[in-house]
Amino acid sequence: MTSLILNGEQWTTAVNPTTRLSAALRESGGALDVKEGCLTGHCGACTILLDGQPVKSCLLVSGQAEGRSVISLKGLSTDPVATYLQESFSRAGAVQCGFCTPGMIIVATALVKASEVPLSRDDIRAGLVGNLCRCTGYHKIVTAVEEASYVHES
Amino acid sequence: MARYQRPETLRQALTQLHDNPNETVVMAGGTTIVPFLQPNDDETVLLDIGRIGELKNLICESEIIIGSAVTLKEFLTYARKQENPVLGALYEVASHIADPTIRGQATVGGNVARGGELATILLALDAEIIVESLDGGSRRIHLKDLLLDPGVTALGHPDDLLIAIVVHNQKYDYIHYDKFTKSHLASIPLASVAVAACDRDIRVALGSHRLFPERLSLVERRLVERDLTVPTGWGQLGGLVDAEVFALTDDSYHNHIIHVLLERALMGPPSEVNGQ
């Protein structure tokens, strides 16, 4: 039994506490916006916010999230930075197949919020290094985050 | 399925380790443990020490103490605020380990215990670790005496728990760390070299993706014997370095990269202190 706050609401799941968190979120929590691409922590598609910190939910067991806040992309639907990023991703053509997109937007949201000044392109590239995208070559993702960062700071 | 325990206190953790030393796998961040969990493993007890307050210390006085369950991100946030060259050097290393999401989860203790990049720089800084067990109490061990082989450490008791890393907060003339990674996705470098020097006290450590980090004692001795202050000239070190380094690996490219890193480390600009 594991209890945590999923997207702002108390959630209790009967899954084993050593079940990987991403599986618990998808199968029991209905959080299908958490994508699983590798289960080894390399692709970043399963990135969530754990107490506000972006982490890869395939690298955590559910027990580690006990009592903590877990936010998947749909939990950011009213977050102004995430919402702006979603728009800038769409506008910039940063979405192709879309499988990496939820994890990218989660990481980008934390990245933009953590900085007090507009992020440089190099900052953004370094910030996204744990999230793989095979379609876009990252270029349009980086420019979408750059735009959001600029708007956020100004 | 493995079982899961998350003690609130150090004593609870030590007790679990003491009572079931063989079945217990200690995890803090879990980044290197969770992917390997097998559904048909019903024996293992995962001991999650990630939330034990006593393992979250961050102190910068005459000694720098970093709790083993401090995440890399927590360490970076702390080190950034301190105007301390040793912390600055550690910051530089930690800020390039893996990626931001991993750094938010992985811990300093996990990185050191697995011979990760922090272990390489900490060897050069002649760090100690604090371990504790229910029977043996709290003890200090030099890091260089701890790391034996990949996965094998010289912890005296099977129920020893890594509590903290201790670094002497001393002045260095030269601190250098450099690594070679084949791509950014491969977070484990092919090789890394750390050098810390203060007067005639010169420490050179080598990390590598296949080998546990270790001090290059022959190189260190050679530098001291020839009265060479670091950074010095690679050419002046002669074949002794080759002899020591070539013994490490039979992969010629790997050897070459180790040479390149050592060369850079020992020929860097005199005033260089890598840090913030």
Added chain:
Amino acid sequence: MPEVGRNLPRKDGVAKISGKEPYSHDIHLPNMLYAAVYRSPLAHVRIRYVDTSGAQALGAICLTPQEVPDVIYNERIVSIPTKTYKDRRVLPTVARHVGEAIVGVAAETEELAIRALSSLRIDFEPLPSVLNAEEALKPESPKLYDRIWLGEKPIEMTGNIACERHITEGDPEAGFREADFVVERRYTTPRKYHGQMETKAAVCQPLPNGGINVWATVQSVHNVRQVLGQIYGIPLSKVNVKKLSIGGSFGSSIQMNSIIPICVGLALKSGRPVKLISPREDDMYDHSHYQTEMVLKVGVKQDGTFTAAKMNVIADIGAHHIQADALLGVMAGWLASLYKWKNFQFDGQAVYTNKVPGCALQGFGNPLVNFAVEQHMDIIAEMLGRDPVDLRLQNYIGEGDVFWGQGPSIKSIIESCGVEEILREGSTRIGWNQRREPHEKSGRYRRGIGVARGFHTSGTAGPKPGDVIDFSSATIKVNEDGTVDILTPVIDHGGGTGEAIVKIVADTLHVPYTMVELSDVDARTTGYDVATHATRGVYCGGGAAAHVAEEVRTQILAMAGRILDEEPSGLALDLTAERGTHVYVQSDPNRFVSLKDIAKTAQIKSWGTMAATGSYRQSSAPPCFMGHFVEVEVDTETGEVRVVRAILLSDAGTVVNPDLLAGQLIGAFARGIGFALQEHTQTLPSGTLNHGGWLTDYRMGTSCDVPPPDAMDVYFAHTYESTGPFGAKGVAEAALSSVWSAVANAIYNAVGVRVYDLPITPEVLLEALSAPQLIEA
């Protein structure tokens, strides 16, 4: 203002950016079982007996080789039946590579399914294996097959040659005798992994009538439907395959994925829905790109004209035959269609080995041939003292020439060609004139500029039917409020094919983009489409949609004629801000009726729905041309290569989605430099992969590995392909075709060392740098 050519939001954009777009991983049915697959630990092994009692005791349903239909099939239906080789079953009695699926299990949870896998007891008889093509060709080598099938015809195997192709045009021997110089080199390309972000998955729901519904990772709903119907003996009317978004593909799902029929078999056996998601490791053991060795020989005269070209290819296809015959055909075609060789010979062999099966990867055989030819062009240019760009301009195959990139049975005359524009614009942008020779460079870091050009076909159609099936279908209807539904079987891999089809229909019907939507469809509700492959989505799929939209337009005019009491021939369809979509009387433009009113009237008066369904085969397979100008920096101390600048130039005809086209060019470039410099799936002597299915060791490019955004510049040539919808051609695979060739040529320009084997890793380059260099040619 037409919608074609504008940057408009993706139709699936909102769903994708909010994480709501369902992929096959996300299909969840009530009462569903979770499946996992036991895969061969050995490279070649006979399965004598599978003891499933332990797994059954855990409550798992098992599917063994003895229980699957004894049907031999090819998982890719694209060639006509008589040209389709068949060698595999759903689960084999002899596993022919490490990682080949042997047993499927399904249980209540994923964890239980994995637990059940470890309870299986399998009696193996290890067989000798062969892990490289050269060995496999030796008569004494172990044989993978006793018999395979070509269509309905059995082929008794005497060795490991899966198929061969020998194609000659003109008199190559005479051509070589005529040459002033003959240049011959050997090039190799490795096995590599697609790295699509979504691993392959399938969900199958058995139906009470004996039929099945399938949600899976596919590039074609129709081919998967047909192969499943054939294997399980279910009429196609009871097999439905749903169209879903795919989390990247790059060719990896061009065939029906091997896990789909396993999932279906488990669902049929258990009578319950079953979900099977490949872990990443399984996925890496499921598919690979072909490994090739190419020996290219070219005869050239002092004036730079060619007299003959000859290529020998050995393709290591791994353990199964997924269209290797077509691979060899297109390799011949790419070679023949790049430059005017005059005389031409191609000899190719596809060889079975006990390795992961090879399948298409963006470009099929095209980038492979390009790696040889485009380096050869630079070698010849240097030998003749010619500028590499000039030599290409002198000899390229362009407007008015015959193009047969997709193989000898698919020929068309080139009508639109942007090669010259691409080469000239690229030269200007990269500063080609300032390019210095390798011997003028020194120091640890050396920079070099390289060029390569390539192309891909747009589809595989043509005036006559060939060996490859190519047509597409669409259903288009006007709803009662004047909005439009499109039912297209064409799958969008993410590049924007769907948006392109919407724009093409919108402009044909003069309806705004916002009023046209793509319907959720499946194999049951759409006409046939061969697959989203061969860069055919926009040109063929969009072509079919345009064709059907024309029929709908005719119906709109007829209905409007009844309302306006005019002959349809005197009416015209238009879109204006004031009137929206409307039909007006050409002789009296003030008389008009809006599409909305036409549609509503047609309903109220019971005239019927304005809708059409149809299929269409394009009359050509026009090349979309590509050019890459690349600047690299080589660290001569470590052998590392960094791409510092790149100009990516495409000729896609009319550009339908400018931003998405740029995105495809940049994305393909990023993958291309990965393939050029680091990606490689090596097979160890045990038959296992050296990286064991871990992404870390495969080293796909991250945001920090690809060149920064400022380093890349994109250019679209100004051409119009009159056979294509609104002048459009394809682009997808072309975008990758010449990346690694340009990188290799740039490395040569930087350090004067040519590397003939991919990938050009730091180890390889450093070794080449330290080896004494032979003078070229």
